[in-house]
Amino acid sequence: MKKRALKISINDNIAVALDSLLAGERVNLYSIESQLIDKLTAAEDITYLHKIAVQKIPVNEAIIKYGEVVGYSCKNISAGELVHTSNMASKPQKNPG
Amino acid sequence: MTLYGYVRNDDKVGFRNKVLLLPAVDCVNDITYKIAQSFDDVSTFRFSTGCGMLPDDVEHIMHTQVNIAANPNIAAIVIVGMGCESINTEDLYERIKLLNKPCALVKLHSEGGYSNYIRKIRDLTNTYVEDISKYRREEVPISSINLGLECGASDPASGISANVVLGKAVDNIIDLGGTAIFSETPEAIGTEKILAKRCSDKHVADKIVNIITGYEKMIKTKTGKDIRSANPVPGNIKAGITTLEEKSMGCVLKGGSTKIQEVLNYAEQPSKKGLIFMNTPGFDAYSLCGLIAGGTQIIVFTTGKGTPCGTPISPVIKVISNTIAYNQQKDITDYNAGMLLDGEKNLEQITGELMQLIIDTANGKETKAELLGVNVMDIWPLNGTF
Numbered sequence: 003m004k005k006r007a008l009k010i011s012i013n014d015n016i017a018v019a020l021d022s023l024l025a026g027e028r029v030n031l032y033s034i035e036s037q038l039i040d041k042l043t044a045a046e047d048i049t050y051l052h053k054i055a056v057q058k059i060p061v062n063e064a065i066i067k068y069g070e071v072v073g074y075s076c077k078n079i080s081a082g083e084l085v086h087t088s089n090m091a092s093k094p095q096k097n098p099g
Numbered sequence: 100m101t102l103y104g105y106v107r108n109d110d111k112v113g114f115r116n117k118v119l120l121l122p123a124v125d126c127v128n129d130i131t132y133k134i135a136q137s138f139d140d141v142s143t144f145r146f147s148t149g150c151g152m153l154p155d156d157v158e159h160i161m162h163t164q165v166n167i168a169a170n171p172n173i174a175a176i177v178i179v180g181m182g183c184e185s186i187n188t189e190d191l192y193e194r195i196k197l198l199n200k201p202c203a204l205v206k207l208h209s210e211g212g213y214s215n216y217i218r219k220i221r222d223l224t225n226t227y228v229e230d231i232s233k234y235r236r237e238e239v240p241i242s243s244i245n246l247g248l249e250c251g252a253s254d255p256a257s258g259i260s261a262n263v264v265l266g267k268a269v270d271n272i273i274d275l276g277g278t279a280i281f282s283e284t285p286e287a288i289g290t291e292k293i294l295a296k297r298c299s300d301k302h303v304a305d306k307i308v309n310i311i312t313g314y315e316k317m318i319k320t321k322t323g324k325d326i327r328s329a330n331p332v333p334g335n336i337k338a339g340i341t342t343l344e345e346k347s348m349g350c351v352l353k354g355g356s357t358k359i360q361e362v363l364n365y366a367e368q369p370s371k372k373g374l375i376f377m378n379t380p381g382f383d384a385y386s387l388c389g390l391i392a393g394g395t396q397i398i399v400f401t402t403g404k405g406t407p408c409g410t411p412i413s414p415v416i417k418v419i420s421n422t423i424a425y426n427q428q429k430d431i432t433d434y435n436a437g438m439l440l441d442g443e444k445n446l447e448q449i450t451g452e453l454m455q456l457i458i459d460t461a462n463g464k465e466t467k468a469e470l471l472g473v474n475v476m477d478i479w480p481l482n483g484t485f
Contacts, residue, residue: 006442010259018259018339020440034263036445051255052339065341068258068352070293072345085341092289092327092342 005029007054009039011069016053016085018067023048029082031056045082053085062094100458103236104243104396105174108199112243113171114396114461115414116234117142118227120220121168121195123180123188124149127207131179134220135411138228142173142411144388144476151484152185161186163366163478165194166392168202172412174234175201175227179220182208201227236462242276242372244461247395247413248353249283251383254403255338256420258349261401261436265418267450268399268457269355269374278372280363280393281354282379282386284314288326289343290351294376299358306362310378353401365479366392383408385479387415397461399453407431409468410476414460417467418453431467433460 007017007029017031023044031040040056048054053067059079064071077089104112120131120143131143148160164186168176176195180188192204203223210216248265250257269279287294291311298304318326331340340346360373366389369375377393379386383406390398391412398413400406403420405428419425421437434456438444444452460466 008259008440010263018255020442032442034446036439036442049339051259053341067345068348070290070344070348072348073342086339087336087341090341092344 005044007031007042007056008034009056010034010067013069014066015055015057015059015063016065016067017056019048019050019052019054022050023054029054043082045080046084048084055079055081055083055085057081059085065090100241100455102239102241102243102458103462104239105171105234105236106239107171107174111171111394112239112396113174114463115172115412116140116174116231117172117412118224118231119143119168119173119176119412120224121164121176121178122146122149123164123178123186123191124184126150126181126184127179130217130220134217134224138224140228140231141224144411144474147477148480148484149186150184152480153482153485156481156483157185157187159365159481160478161191161194163388163392164191165198166366166368166394167388167412168195168200169198169368170391170394170396170412172396173200174231176203177220177223177227178202178204180204180206182206201230240276241272244272244277244397244457245369245393245395246272246277246279246457247387247390247393247398248279248281249383249386249390249398249408249415250286250350250353250401251408252402252404252406253350254420254424255335255340255349256437256440257401257403258346258352259420260439261403261418261420262349262353264436264439264446264449264453265353265399265401266355267446268453269353270357271450271454272457273355273357273373276372278369278375279354280369280375280377280390280395281351282377282389283350283381284311284378285318285326285381286350287311287347287376288315288330289347293348294351294359297359298362299360303359303362307359307376310362314378363393365389368392368394380479382479384475384477388476388478391476397457399457401436402432404428405432407468407471407473408475409466409471409473411474412476414466415468415473416456416460431471433467
């Protein structure tokens with residue numbers, strides 16, 4: 003069965019992995035209404051319930067989950083990458099690296 | 100979905116029909132507990148204060164006690180006191196009488212001895228149980244529901260299954276004219292700006308921001324620690340939660356998407372319908388008690404790992420976030436929202452099933468916590484006892 007990720011709100015730029023993903027695996031992206039809305043490729047290994055970028059997110063851009071801002075990117079993030087403590091923080095960075 | 104409840108003298112609707120043995124002080128806990136256990140439909144709770152308290156705390160506790168007695172699931176009240184406690188039991192009795200429910204006060208020091216005291220409490224309880232057993236349910240609208248919302252022993256799936264489903268069910272109930280109260284202020288820290296945008300007007304928005312920021316300051320004053328540096332905890336991060344805002348959003352999600360109509364202090368009763376926020380701690384016994392004093396007849400409790408939590412006054416429906424935990428915790432869990440993540444059922448089906456479970460529970464279906472007799476409830480004191 004194809005691996006799955008859940009995009010909770012239509013405005014989100016991340017999804018939550020509903021299966022543990024391996025780098026290079028194809029992932030079906032579902033809406034909260036269980037509709038298949040897109041497909042993407044995991045750029046790295048992503049653990050169950052961790053976040054995967056569903057689009058390119060430039061540095062210091064809002065991370066949207068539940069349709070709300072829950073943090074900011076502190077690096078440029080590509081679609082399919084893990085979004086977690088290495089590239090996301092509560093506040094925008096003053097000197098983005 | 101037809102709903103049947105007990106319409107009280109104040110037109111509020113109860114979905115349980117119980118006598119409350121209301122402890123005025125912790126010294127009587129064993130007495131009220133043992134007597135309550137010997138009857139069906141008699142409630143009490145372990146009350147940890149009531150004496151050695153400052154005047155503002157006494158007033159706060161009495162206000163909460165009156166509102167617990169006012170919960171529509173309660174049909175009659177026996178106040179059980181000593182006669183020497185900080186709580187003024189005569190004043191408490193006068194205030195509870197105004198609720199227009201059968202009520203009585205029994206004090207150890209006024210009954211000429213312990214055995215007389217026990218006999219009097221038992222006899223009164225027995226009389227009230229017989230009296231209220233004559234009350235009958237009648238058809239009531241969905242708008243009579245005041246649903247309490249709670250979460251505990253959460254996991255990262257809580258924020259994407261159980262709380263999403265509960266949020267949808269809450270939206271449904273509010274669309275039909277009902278009320279829902281969410282609480283647990285410390286778990287809303289980090290979402291104050293998001294919640295302020297969702298308030299019905301500026302006054303409500305200012306109040307929610309003040310309560311949440313005030314709570315954050317209170318933690319800092321008492322502990323010297325910044326809660327934002329301690330949260331999310333390492334376990335949350337390992338599980339995939341990155342920021343406090345993300346963690347808190349997953350929690351407040353259970354309130355659904357409608358506007359917040361009113362913000363209440365602890366144990367206050369709402370004056371409006373719709374979505375309501377109440378200031379309570381995250382500690383379940385205190386927050387559940389606040390919701391009950393706020394008049395919630397049914398509580399839905401979302402969890403990730405499972406919890407036995409229940410209250411003696413309002414049935415607590417436990418909704419778990421994932422199937423692995425559900426299979427382990429079936430004995431204490433009423434519904435598995437993890438089916439959403441398994442792809443077994445869609446959001447609409449699961450929301451419909453949870454709605455039906457809320458209605459069935461209101462109509463008398465016993466929750467797992469009721470079947471097990473779980474009793475988690477206590478009044479949050481301002482300063483405690485000295």
